[in-house]
Amino acid sequence: MSSASTTTVYVPRDSSALSLGANAVADAIATEAKRRKADINLIRNGSRGLYWLEPMVEVATARGRFAYGPTSEADVPALFDAGFLDGGEHHLALGLTDDIAYLKRQSRVTFARVGITDPVSLDDYVAHGGYLGLTRALAMSGTEIVQEVTVSNLRGRGGAAFPAGIKWKTTLDQSAKQKYVVCNADEGDSGTFSDRMIMEGDPFVLIEGMTIAGVAVGASVGYIYLRSEYPDALRTLTAAIDAAGRAGYLGAHVRGSGKPFRLEIRVGAGAYICGEETAMLESLEGKRGVIRFKPPLPAIAGLFAQPTVVNNVITLASVPAIIERGGKAYNEYGFGRSRGTIPLQLAGNVKRPGLFELPFGLTLRELIGDFGGGTASGRPLRAVQVGGPLGAYFPNSMLDLTIDYEAIAGAGGLLGHGGVVVFDDTADLAQMARYAMEFCALESCGKCTPCRIGSTRGVEVIDRIIANRDRSNNVELLRDLCDTMTAGSLCALGGLTPLPVLSALKYFPEDFGLPPTKEARIGV
């Protein structure tokens, strides 16, 4: 352990930080410290989510944690020369981490520990308020726990925004020998990475949330369905589950309560559709990820036809704080019917991309301007896609939209999993509409004809529009096809692919070779 003269240095192990060279920075710091006989304790933390500053190195000083970034291994000797182990001045110095404006303006509830703790240290988790929620839950009845979640007005953060409390109550009310809790960690939407950041940066909070869900509804087994594109998340989650099991937070008697809860990770195999809950359940059963008809609801007959709570990572990771502080406290955050906080993920062509956990109610302009700093290219912003590949494209003139479920839906889009992707004026929205259809064709499970066949026809129709072959009739045909897909698909993939397509057509008609419409001019 650390002696009095040991300095703790943090270098993220988050996969995005690694993709920018964080391992090389960590190695260089360890080597340089050894060479200079400096006594350091190197901790690999999660990311604070300020990705334009990654790899962001932090040093614990008497005044608090000091940040430096973005660093590269070549900067390391100079950082030592500048006395960064004591918070010394250097051109990469960012000051006290807590004072960084982009962190200070956030309301970190679900992400309270991400970037602060050692993600695989159970002791660190507990020292930072971890497992207080479970401790409280174990003294409550299932009905009382579900009631707290209901009072919080937590809605599913995976995209569908369904009230979590109602789902839980439905499963609680079933009598069955075996119930399940399934965590949907198949975060496939482009522009989203909040699930990944939690699993890499604070995996115990997800484990705790799932354990509380299991205790509440009477489920003794949990599965995390993790996408294969997240190997680092698999490593951190596996280490955390092992540690939680060894310490009795998982197993036959959770914390000596007599209540069992086992947790297992299942890794997907690269199918976007498996983010749809019923396709995910099929995949967990060892089958093709083909979606199911609903009803029956998974809460009544889900995994292996047993009552199953299916929630997204962020939904479950929000539960410990809700149980610890009460549903009412969580419900005090937010706007309109969207209560609590949402980790917004800002990506694409933006100067300061990252994750910002904020109460609902900010506008897109505030997010992209104040936090994001405009486009990365410095060119004018032309479009933003909100809510992943099934979300609408909005023009610059609509950025005063409030970020909450109802406002975005009212404008013909969806907030989805909270991703916002920014495009500058080089973007061709006809190509983006074509891509939306192409993606749907690639990822369709094949169950519904409008999705399976319609998406391929959609690519062809858009190609004809772009090539000006019988353009006006083909635009009509595209609208008709989109109607059929919307009305004739069982799940969101076929049902919502028309959103990006039709919004691109509505707000950016010139990209399709059409004259500007009234909507495109005034952006309504």
Next chain:
Amino acid sequence: MALDHPWDRAAVLAIVNGLKHEPGALMPILRRIQDDLGWVPPASIPLIAHELNLSRAEVHGVVSFYHDLRQEPPGRNVVRVCRAESCQAMGAVALADHVRKRLGTDFGGISADGAFSLEAVYCLGNCACSPAVVINGELLGRVTPARFDGAIASLVRR
């Protein structure tokens, strides 16, 4: 379909026997075969089907459904380029064109010398550092054509 590629029957059988009693065993089994062998040999399907008491059609249906499950062995190196929206907003279309030319193969193919498999991927969760590429399992962010060439330089010479 690849017919003549050799595959390790004993390894597949060991994986199947190690996992076949898990609930929903087929997916973990195929995942492990893919991870250990780098592909799921079509010739192993009857063996898997027999051990799990499934039909060959059921196993083939699952193998062919999932993008990750390769039905032939990959090149010596595997390059995956993200082609989703956030990466497109940061130049992924031009990067994909560069990679195709540089490796001399299209997406879904293997370069003539067998050195590189090129695969499309739709989101790596590295959207804040777009565009993203994975080379032999290592994730890279903010990839430019020049950075890509630098990253594969040591692999080309081999």
